[in-house]
Every structure is written in C-alpha cells, then in structure tokens.
Amino acid sequence: MRITNTQKHELSEIFRESGLNLLDFETSGQVKEFKIKYKFDYFSFYIDIHDKNKDVYHVTIFKVSNTKANPVAATWEQVKGKFKVWTKELFTELNTPTGWESFESENFLNADFAELNSDFSESEKASIAQSIFELKDKINSLELPATSLVIINEKLVELNSKVDKFNKFDWKALFIGTIANLIMTLSIPPEASGLIWEYIKTAFGRLKIKG
Secondary structure, three states, rough: OOOOOOHHHHHHHHHHOOOOHHHHEEOOOOOOEEEEOOOOOOEEEEEEEOHHHHHEEEEEEEEOOOOOOEEEEEEEHHHHHHHHHHHHHHHHOOOOOOOOOOOOHHHHHOHHHHOOOOOEEEEEEHHHHHHHHHHHHHHHHOOHHHHHHHHHHHHHHHHOOOOOOOOOOHHHHHHHHHHHHHHOOOOHHHHHHHHHHHHHHHHHHOOOOOO
16 A cells, blocks of 8 residues: 555645645655645644555644644545645645734834935945845845745845935835835745844844934
8 A cells, every 4th residue: 555646646736726835845755655844834744554454544734733743544535634624724824914024114224204315324335235244144044945045135235236326215115125025026934024024123223324
C-alpha cells in the first residue's frame, strides 16, 4: 500500500481551490507518507500509512489553534475532508488582518504639514541611507522567495536614490506607498509583512527629520 500520485493530485486540487499560495508551502515524504507544511510557521498536514488495513490512513494535523497534535485514523475520503477544512482555516488565518499591521507615518517617518516644501539636509540623507541599509539586511533575513527579496532590495535602492529628487513629504509618501504595494503585489504573508513594518519603525525610529 502506498500514497499514490492520484491521491496527491486530489489533495492538490483541494489546495488550489482554497486560494492559498503554493509558493508558501513545501511538500515532503516517500512512498508511505506525505506532508504539506507552511514555510513560515508550524502549520502542517501529515499523512502516513502504518496499518495493514488498506483503507486506513493516519493523519497528523497542526491547526491554526493547536501547536500539538496526535495522529488519528481515517479513510481516504475522511482525509480529503480534513484537508479541505485545514486549508480553509489556514486561508482565513493568513488573510485576516490583526489590526496591528496598520501604522501612521509619524511613528517612524515623522511626516507633517511643514514638510510639504522642505528638502532633506545632507545629514538626514545620510541617516536615511543608513536606515535603508539596515532595513535591507533585516528583510533579507526573512524566509521569503529569493525573487521577492531581489525586487524589494531593488526598490529600496531606488527609494534611496530619490531622496535628492523629492521633498520630505513626497518622499515619505512614496516610501510608504512603495512598501505597501510591494507587500500586496508579492503576496507577502501577514506575519512577514508585520515584521517588515516593525523593521521600518526600528530602522527609521531614531531619525528626527521634521521640517
């Protein structure tokens, strides 16, 4: 008895219908086991065969609300049902804002009305360059796809180059809008996007760049 390619395909169809991003998951397992795991947290769905009864599979599910799990016996139809529930719960969790992702620019960029026509000083430009360097280093430590990291790094370099071309107000608006659009366009998971905003606050928090 083995977990067949046909069965794995049935699971993949359920997964695709869930709306989850395949790039955020990894699969593993040999002939008698198959595991689907979310790359950025403990969430996983594990199937293995230890029973001589060909209709029995053992399923271990690490759900959103449970970091501990015990194997349960199930038929293949029950396995598919459990997998469908797991993917739905996971989609809801990963796509529900916590409320902590929101931010106000004055928390770390200190934008205000007085900056509408105020340019950065040379010392402020140097501080921004250092902050962007630190931000790139921290973002590169996240478990994001290599292509996403390349795009983010390129955009940060581009933002740094535009400090000379924009006044304070416009540059800060451009910076915030660029980061927000990157997070949405690259489908960065909520956990990682929350960390990115925290990294920004840390990197720019020491700046006193009001006009």
